[in-house]
Structures are given as structure tokens and as C-alpha cells.
Amino acid sequence: MIEGHGGNVFALAQKLGCPAEDITDMSSNINPLGSMPGLIEHITQQLHRIQSLPEVDGRAATRAIARLLDVAPERVLAGGGTTQFIYTACAALASKQVLIVGPTYADYTDGCRVHGIEPQYFITRPGDNFLPNLNELHQALAQVDTVFLCNPNNPTGQLIDHRTLRELCLAHPQVRFIIDESYLPFAPLAQAASMTTTELDNVIVLWSVSKIFGMPGLRAGFLVANQGVVDRFRQYMQPWCVNSLAQEAVLFLGDHLEEVQTFITRTRDYLSQEGALFQQRLAHAPLTIFPSLTSYYLLQLDTPHTATEVCTKIGEQRFLIRNCANFHGLDDQFIRIALKDAATNEQVCRHLLAAVSPTED
Template identity: 30%
Template sequence: MSGNNAPKHGGNLYAAMRQKGGSLNEILDFSANINPLGLSEQIRQTLYASLESIIHYPDVQGHALKQELSHYYHVKQEQITLGNGAVELMYVLCHMLKPKRVLVTAPTFSEYESAARASGAAIEYFYLNAADDFTIDIQGIAQQLPAIDIVFICNPNNPTGKLLSNGQIEELVAMAKVHQTYVVVDESFLDFLLDDHTYTCRSLLEKYNNLIILHSLTKFYAIPGLRLGFSLTNPELTNRLHAGKDPWNVNTLAQNAGVAALRDEEYQHKSKEFIKKVNMDLYHSLLTIPGLKPYKPSVNFILINIKDTNLIAEELRQALAAHNILIRDCSNYPGLSPDYIRIAVKSPEQNHKLIAALQQIIGGIE
């Protein structure tokens, strides 16, 4: 695939490095929403200890990891499908269910649409309103459900950061069940919240067979290069997903890293506390820069309207790239425009470098 046709996501450090030269360590990547605390020592040690085991096939059933996921998230093992990242499971899901029409909010994570299109589905958008801070209107979505086979909900939504309570999710799932519509809820960023139990809909799995939960472990545990995620749904659909995927789709290193990650209570608590403080510090710093309108974050990323800077996203992206800083240009999100960028929340030192660069660029010095 050529660079021009490659999917546009955050975190494309390699393209930036090829363009500018230098090493990965010289680039500050605010375009990918990864835990700023980085790799935990428990995972690092587990990976070292696991190297010799890669001469064998991975455990095809992922038994140890499913056991740990079942314990940590209070779900049944027969509800779990392991994925080479949550994105793989989006594609497996769409290929197995063969939906004719799929509803996605706009804006939201682009791979929902890509996975649906890859299986031949038509896409309908439910546009979120910037004037309403991109709040997801459950009743509005419900009106479109009669003609929809699958609706994707990202909670909190990427890139807006808006959250739905589990009560709101249940309202949607219940209305969708009437129309035999599947609701796929992506909870990949909920791990960053101290009160994630207020938002997760895992407790609804026993009640609704049209609910599917997707969850990535790569963002919270800072292992996107390993690829690891899982889905939760009724056992019958879990069996269908297993039938539709590569039996060895999750490699040994990823499985073992996942077990170590879920046992690392110190890292989990430290990460949640860290993000809670640092995301608000960064938000308040952004508010001091004339022309920026950041949306209040819930987790480890912030959407920003830059219209009043008289710059468009691509211009600001290029200006920051000259400072070796990557951001996410949001102009290719349906429902957004060249007036929007998204930044990740990183360490206080790295956040300060971003703020200093933004002050310099927007202040007109460059």
C-alpha cells in the first residue's frame, strides 16, 4: 500500500521519521492516545521471560489470558473472543454478521466505518453537534434504528471524549433489540477512568444478546506495537467470531503481556490517578492560548477547535512537525472539518513542550 492510500490515523511515527530523518525517540507523538506512563516493568519482564516460548505456537484458546480477563472484568470466559487488537475484531464481526446498513456517529473512530465497508455494508451517519459539545443523543439515534443492522458506539467517544452512562447505553440497547439491531460498544478508553464502573455496560451482557463490547488493551497498557484486544458478547456469537478468525491471531508475547498487565494493580491505579490530574492541567493550559477552544477531556486525549487561530489543521500540523511534535489533524473525520485537531495527554514535561510550541506558532512568531 502506498503512503498516499494508507489509512489516516494518529501514531504514524514511521512516516514522520521517513520524512524528516532522525529516530523515533526524537519525535513527540501527541497524535496517538497511549498511556504516557509507558510500558510497565511487569510487562517488560514478562516479555523478556517469554522470548524462548516463541519457538512454539501460541495457545490457540488463549486460556490464561481469558482466565485473567474473566477475573478482572467480571465476565464469563465463554463471552470472550481475543483479538490482534480490537480493530481486528471489528473486521471479523462485520465479515461474520454481514450487515447491510451500519450506523456510526460522526465524528468517531474511523475503523468502524472501514470494517463495515469492507464487508459490503452501506454507512449511515448520525452527526453530532459541536454547539452541543458533541453530546450523543440516544433518542436521535433510536429513530434511525429500524433500518440499521449494527450501530457502533465509542464510549468515551474518540475524538470528542464524550461519555455515556451505562444507563444511557442500556436505553439504546433495549430499543435496538426491538429492531434486531446489534449495538457494538467500544470501551477501549474506559480503563483510564477511576469510576469506569459508572460507564461500562458489561453487566448488561446477560440481559441483551444484541450487545457486543469491544475493548483494546493496547492504549491503557502502552503496547500498541503488540496488538491486543478482546470482544464480549453472547456465547453463540462468540463461537461465530471464533470461527471467523485466524486460530492463532494473538501471539504468545501479546497473550503473556496481557496476563501480566491485568495483574499489575499498582500500574493500573497510578495510571488512572495520573491521567485524572494531567489531562485537566493540559486542558487549562490550552485555555490560556488565544484562538484555541479545547473540549473538556474525560480520558487521555483532547479535541481542539482552532478556527479562531486563522490556521487550519494541516497548517498547524506542519508547523508543529517542525518542532518534532505530531498531532492528529481531524479534517478527515466525517462530522469535523479543518478547524479541528486532537492531541494526546502525555507527561507534564512533554505537555509543556507542546504548549510552548503552540504559544510560539499561534503567537505569530513563526
């Protein structure tokens, strides 16, 4: 279950015989600017709180996120990362026939299989820049009761616009749409694209603080849905599932809404600038870079290069990038690279160009 993820700097460090800190992890798609200013300092000042139990249901943190998302608090549920909701979704919704729009995050599949459900897949195509063919998707949705959809998607970076997605949900009221918006804050006009404000009974939104605020280790995630759906998920929540420091971090975000928006805007501006440079540096390389509205890019290598070969070569330079061969719907021609600081982005492009350049006999 935990083997399908990237970001295993420890395995690469062991292979190279170096400390994990020497590995530059460009497989982990969190904010390249790091954590929001003041967040780490605030958490440090709250370390004494680990001596007591956290608020049992994270209600204060829920209210903080509700303010950030501008939704009613009763529509929000706090969990130990969005992963907790992914793994309880099939039980909470009594799902029988599940569709996963891919290629996408492996935990959606694992979350189904935990409950004895083998999901169906709707696989988007490289020729469509991994955006779904809507006519075909409408047909596939007629056969299921639940769908997992990551928007923007991981690893493809593509976004289905709000109007299209809302019309899709309205057209299939019998289907519960679990829409993972973990990467949406990276996208321009993200608030207008979010499904959190639709208040449709068949829409469940997963919202993460891990990626945009650079705090994946704290494990805090939220579910946004109408009251009846929230109550169904609440039955599967364990007490104290959001630890004290994670709750304090979320409270900090809720108390600094103006600074949050400034940080997110600065992140988007940085990604726009560095993303353009990233694509320029690789414009003539034997590979395809797919459009992305996130902090990461999916690349397809030209034959005869493979992801295994390229990841190994770049790994020898102590850079970890994501081999996407184990994503359902991709193969050993695909890699994913997450942007970091400007110097690191330039370095990884140089290493990638060297890895795919023709060798002289």
C-alpha cells in the same frame, strides 16, 4: 485502508531528516505512564516462547481477561487486537444496514466496506460537546441492524453514561450494538460505566489492552458478548491469531489484578492533574478544548488557523500531533493531542501557543 490513522512518526522523521526516535509522538493515545510496571520484564523473560506456536485460541489469555473484567470466560473471545473483530463484525452478524456514531475511529467504516457495506453516519455536534442527541439517535437506530459506538469516543473523549446506553440498547433489541470500550479504563468509575456486565443479547463489547497498558505493538484485544454472539464471531477467527508474547502479557495482567487496579488508578489521577494543567495553559488561546475523560483532547482552532498549518509548525519542533481533518464529521479546524509526561505536555502547549499566536507584520 491503513492511511486514515495517526501516529506516523516515520513520515515526519523522513520529512525532517531525523531519526524517528527524535519525534515526540503526541498523536498516539496510549497511556502516558507507559507500560504497567513489570510487564516489559515479564515479556522479556518469555522471549523463548516464540520458538513454539502459541495456544491456538488464546483460551488462557481469555480466562485472564475474564478475571480482570469479572465476566464469565465463555463470554470472552481473544483476537489480534480489537481491529480483528471490527473487520469481521459485519460478516459474523450478517449486517446489512450499519450506523456509525461519529466523528470516530476510521476503521469502523473500513470494516464495513470490506464486506461491501456503505455505512450510514450519525454525526454529533461541537455545540453538544459531541454527545449525541438521544431523540435523534433513537430515530436513526430504527433504520439499521448494527451500530458502531466508541465509548469513550475517539477522538472526542466523550462518554455516554451506562444508564443512558443501556436504555438505548434495551429500546432497540433488533439492533446489534458494537460498543468499543478501548479507552474506558482511562475514565473515572470505568467499571460502573462498562457494558461488559449487561449480558444483553444485542450488546457486543470490544475491550483492548493496548491503550491503558501501553502495549499496542503486541496486538491483543477481546470481544465480550453472550455465548451465541461469541460463537458467531468464533467462526471467523484464524488459529493462532494472538501471538505467544501477547498471550503472556495478558496472563501477567490476569495474575496481578491488584497491581493492575493500582496502575489504572494512578493513571487516572495523573490524567486528572495533567489534564487540568493542559487546559489552564491553553485557556486564553484562540481555540476550543472539548471535555475529555481519556488521555487525549480534541481541540478546535479558531479561524484563520488550520490543522494542517498548526500540525506543520509543531511538527517542525519534532512534536507529532493528530490532524483530525480526515475524521468523517470533522474538518481542517480540529486537532487531537494526547497527554504525555509533565515536561512534554508543557512543551507542546508552548509550541501550540506559538503556532496560533498572531504574527507581527
